[in-house]
Amino acid sequence: MSDSPSNLLAVEECHVGLALEVDDMRVGYQTWNQDNLCVESHHEDILYYTSRWDALCPYIDVTPEMLQMAAKPFIVYAVPPESPYGVPINDKYGLVDVAAEGFWTEPRRQRKFKELEKLCKRLTVTESVVPGHALSIEDVYEMGGVHFDAFYIHPEEVAGFVDYIQNLDVLIIRAFSEEGDLVLTDVSILLPERKQVYGSFCQWNPLYKNRSPGIFACLLASKWAAKNGYHCYNLGPVDDYGYKALFVTHFEPIFAVAMTDKNHPLALDTKSPLHTDFSPDVWNQINRPK
Template sequence: MLEMAEKPLIIYALPPESPWGHPIRDAYGLVRVRESGYWEDGYRQRKFKKLRAKHSTYHHEVACMQGSNLTKRQLLAWGGEHFARYGISEKELDGFLDYVRHLELLVFEVRDSTGEKVLTDVSVIMPERGQVYGSFCQWNPAFRNDSPGLYACLLAAQWTYDQGYETYNLGPVGDYPYKHLFVNDVEPIYSLAICPPEHALMRDASSPLWADFEVEHWNRLERDRHTAWRASDYLQSLP
């Protein structure tokens, strides 16, 4: 299959149990919601209390739906502005719809007293991993002072705990300092980079090859099982 695929080819987020791929420079930020002392941590308690207070008068809706029932129209209604802001392509949206066909979605919607939308947050429920994966959050800039993005993370983490799951996955954490409030563990993001020799990407320092991958991992398929990835080292590297 890989031999037939068009090159360059970059594949992110291979399963951790797969024999393929290598850790990129970023990592998944995890909230181990059942870890002893997580909710009792004094700093988090103060921050979480403030977030809840800011949104206490707002109307909250939470729903779970089968991914097979999700349409592109609904997906765009939830996150169209977010997708445009971050350059998410139609192809990527189609890929998301295909990916969630056999999964369940968790959706939070928060509105103020006039009915104006404050945020929509969408996660994917992965019961076989005991995990809820945060997919995207679209929030209204008019409510910036209420920190709706942070509040969405809190809602999802609390739901993860209340429903008996082990982990809320915040996705890549390296470029998103706001996630550090929640994160108490990390996991490697295993990925592949296949690029023909002398291709322009190899000379472009801004390309994903250079930004995300170690040079020694270019064009290498099989994972090195003898090289340990240490979560503690990555956590210490976070600002």
């Protein structure tokens, strides 16, 4: 992320928010309060709200109190599959079963992986597991600030990521060129209770685009997961990312909650997320269908 005055101010505001959170509520790995729960999002020029964990975190727990507190319209994506809340939407997580028999030996995948490794054989790779509580907002921006800027990830969502990982470990993979340039930084959240590695973000150097650094990062994370006893690498939502198909072995439905006034402009716009991800009959439905 560029060091513009507005970006630096946003980071400082996140610090102030973290320091003043005395009445936080907690569920799962998340803490929040009235002031930091919601992040502004826009569809065209229509304002709506998502949660501060939306952009970078895997499974977002909700409570009726949270949903009542939130500004509306409010959309929470990726409610845990075992939760009593949320409805299935028109998107899915792509999972890589790195422990599956035949995953690494399927002929096409094996050939593609060898081609990728040959392409990147001169890169030096480092892997480290870091306690989440040891990472500051500045640390996370250092690893992913350019990516956050390019994909409009709000400073409050970066603060939400730091909140989420306080009791989790984070896998950081870096690759360097022969000249010492940083080619990629890939950051994943380790979810041992799910035997899962969740890919949060990957920032790569456009000067090395011809090395396919994004795909190489997926391969490195998948290999690390297999080597360290994890069953799955979670690629996140996959519908808009065709290159991930090489890795995906199966899909997991994504559950979500949409809270809205049915006469709100977002609800009246048939191209908005309320329509592309949900059907109107499940708006304001909190409980999981039986």
